[in-house]
Amino acid sequence: MEVRWLEAFIAVAEELHFGNAAIRLRMAQSPLSQVIRKLERSLDTELFIRSTRSVDLTPAGHAFLPHARAVLEEIELAQQSVKVPDGVVYGKLILGFTGVLNRRTLPRFTRAVRDTYPQIELSLVGRVMTRDAVAQLEAGTLDLAFVGLPTDSTRTETRLLLRERFGMVVPTGHPLADQDHVELSMFAQDRFITPPIGAGSMLYEDTIRACTEAGFHPIVSQQITDPYMSMMLVAAGVGVAYLPEGVRPVVPPGTVFVPLAGEPVYMNHGLAWSKQRGSAAREAFLELVEDVLAEGL
Structure with missing residues (x-):
């Protein structure tokens, strides 16, 4: 061969x-x-x-396929090993993320890696939903991924990074747009914009679960993978969206984020990786995660 x-x-x-x-x-x-x-x-x-x-x-x-990729990566690492000083962490990491939902985590961690380990080549793969991320981690096509927790995989490890309270993103002309807090049940007759039902998104599951606990099943008018595009559709008057408070500073013109009243419901942002033995670069990234979390996100 x-x-x-x-x-x-x-x-x-x-x-x-x-x-x-x-x-x-x-x-x-x-x-x-x-x-x-x-x-x-x-x-x-x-x-x-x-x-x-x-x-x-x-x-x-x-x-x-994952074994073929691993062989080529090992060859590349072998070539690189003769070019860097002893003790320097090097290698390549492929990191999956969703999009705007990772606004607080992705920039902080990628910046920390590049500042601390400049010899690590970091490749970012966007619009990766939680279920797809887990499948790719198990197959070896991703090294790490930002996911919604919990996951149901027995072949991956996870680490909670932060929790964000849910609220509603509504058009500025919505009757509840000027409220300080709202009950989710108030939106029983509204049309919702959600991730696709089969996309394996934790956000979709969180939306359905929260609405069910509030006493109704959401009327879904549009399903779209990208959470920011969901907010753009809210601005266009297509519907409302159930999203975590981390999007509040970046909601597009024509929309407003309204917090939910009552017992807080959180979106749990996590990092996932395979239980299989990883590279030195992956282990360095995981150690760096603890340093970043200690400083606060």
Whole structure:
């Protein structure tokens, strides 16, 4: 098995298109197909399901992908190891996050990593919902991820980072927009903007649970993954949104954040990582998390 075979496999697996993968690798499509065939013969299994219209990974391909990535990463680290002084922490970390919900955590932690460990290459992957983040951590395609807690994974570790009280983001013309506090039950007849039902978002589950406990099932007018775009739709009058107080300083024009009265309900922001043994770079990041939390977010 050759390194270039793994590079070709990863390119096709990520592009799911032989033509695009060939362009990415700066080679013709026919030689690329031959390389993939050689790899499949060496493994004695097919890695891709091919048709005239699409390319997809077989179960064997899905299983092989994280290991192929790990091999190339180890080669890269080996090359880097001869270029940095002893004792310097180096490597690459892939960090998943949702978006505006990580407004207080993402900038603080990424800045701390870059200031403390400049040799760590930090790659950020946005719009990753909690369930998808857990799946990617288990598969090895993410090293760390900001998630909503709790998660139901037995193969990942988590750390609570902060808790934010929930409130409502409403249009400025809403009858309750000028209230100091509101009851969630007051929105029983409003239309809600939520994450998609199948996206694996903890925010979606929090919204449904809170409304159910308030005595109603929310009328969902729009489902969208990006929480900031949800607030933009609120500004457009499409509906209201149940969001944590961390968004309050960044709500778009035409909207207002109104706190909820009564017993506080919190969104629990956490960090998750695989229980599998991690790199020195990941361990350094986790140690840095404790330092940042000690200083306060």
